[in-house]
Amino acid sequence: MLRQGHHGIAAAERGTSKKGTRALAWSKASIAGVGASRQGKLPGETPISLATEALRAALEDSGIAKEEIDGLLTMPGTTSPEGPKHYLALGEHLGIDPAFTGSLSMGGATAGALVQQAAMAIATGMATVVACVFGDTARTGGNKFDSASGRGDSWGIWGMFGNAANSALGAKRHMDLYGTTSEQLGWVAVTARKHARLNPNATMQDPMTVEDHQSSRPIVDPLRLLDCCIISDGAVAIIVTTPERARDARKPAVSIWGMGQGHTLQNLGTPEWWYLPHQADCISRSYRMAGVGPRDIDVAQLYDNFTISVLFWLEHAGFVPRGEAGPFVEGGERITFGGELPINTAGGNLSESYMQGWLHIVEGVRQIRGEAGPRQVEGAEVCLVTGRGMILNTASCLVLGAGS
């Protein structure tokens, strides 16, 4: 099945000793608390009401008092009316007058990018406890995921609409060049669903087979309905603080070993735009800062707006060489518990809830803390978390590690 030269690692090789690695990691900020609101279809809620619910949960999780928050970073939901002034509305609602604040819109790269901003603020001393918050009612409040992308009027004229089409273009070229198949994409969806069924908070609990995937209706060929993420209402909050403060928090501290970003802001102007070359840069920057490589990663939360995205990440993160992610995910064994690289252990955007990558960070934290219950990856000490957004433009990455 796998061609020669893959970088796959036997599970037994993992978790041998991360002590040497840990000494090289950046580790100047830690995640002390994570929280999520209810997820799914939540009529009557607003992005801000859900964000408040998530922040209450994150504060409870951390044992840190609201009064200690001196940083507030926010991502407007797709249905938030405030746009770039979202931080103002949320700060007023939450009763926070911070030393450091702002809002950022990078789509699925925002969650990681805001945790990075928080970490930088903490490392420079500009803040000591930063709440990063996102809330959305994309499911019940309407969303704009189906509109035409691109500058001016250049794309819709030819019928190029919606988010699925961008990823479908990448999927089709990956298939044409490397022989990747729709069934292989199906294994990503099936594995996500299997993991979601071990997560009581996941919104999608019905079993799924590759046959279900293959018989789901085509959306933008080669992507089918079950290649696409779900659309959800919900909110997530993440509390970032100093390693010292995190050590005194209620739960075991999770350290930010490394972090990075990469962006292809030109669309048609970049020859390999379809392959998202910035994602490989984003991850290598993060690895360098953390002093780790792909072999050190015990578990990964890879942004999965569409199944094909997971294949790109596996290649960009160096788990497999370019073009070989299809065979790697086939059968699902390598990407689930006991496999070479368990991914998206809570179900991801495909089956947990579409919180635009925010829940990927939450699950990374839970895996490192060892509190993921039936879906815990045994001995997980290092987790890679990735996010991507806009028209295949933005990427952010966190390497989370045990200890403060």
Place this chain on the structure above:
Amino acid sequence: MTDTPAEIIRPSVTDLNRPFWEGCNAGVLRMQACLPAGHLRYPVSDACPTCLSPDFEWRELSGEGDILSAVMFKRSYNKAYEAQVPYNVVLVQLAEGPRMFSNVVPLSSDPLPAGTRVHVIFDRITDDVVLPRFAPVK
């Protein structure tokens, strides 16, 4: 000429992009070439993305290229294309360097594999709207 949908998305013609659309009407695919850098750019823009110079000339292209990727819309996202579903959208690598979105005619034809050679054709969809689209090179 393909079937004309009841409602179409018209190009927003501006002083800057008018030569592009007038070129299509006249059967010529032309793009902006930066005078200092020589860089050929698309979409139409008021500055060169390599050197930021505003100085350019319109240059006629060969209309030759190959398919970077091709997808098939199997559901409707917009009324203007509702009647066309299923239709293809292609990303074309033009011989001279730029890339553009377009369609292969007929729009209902199956997505061509990456690397297929194509050439531009000019599809008059209304009296005053002509879209550059592509056909496989025989």
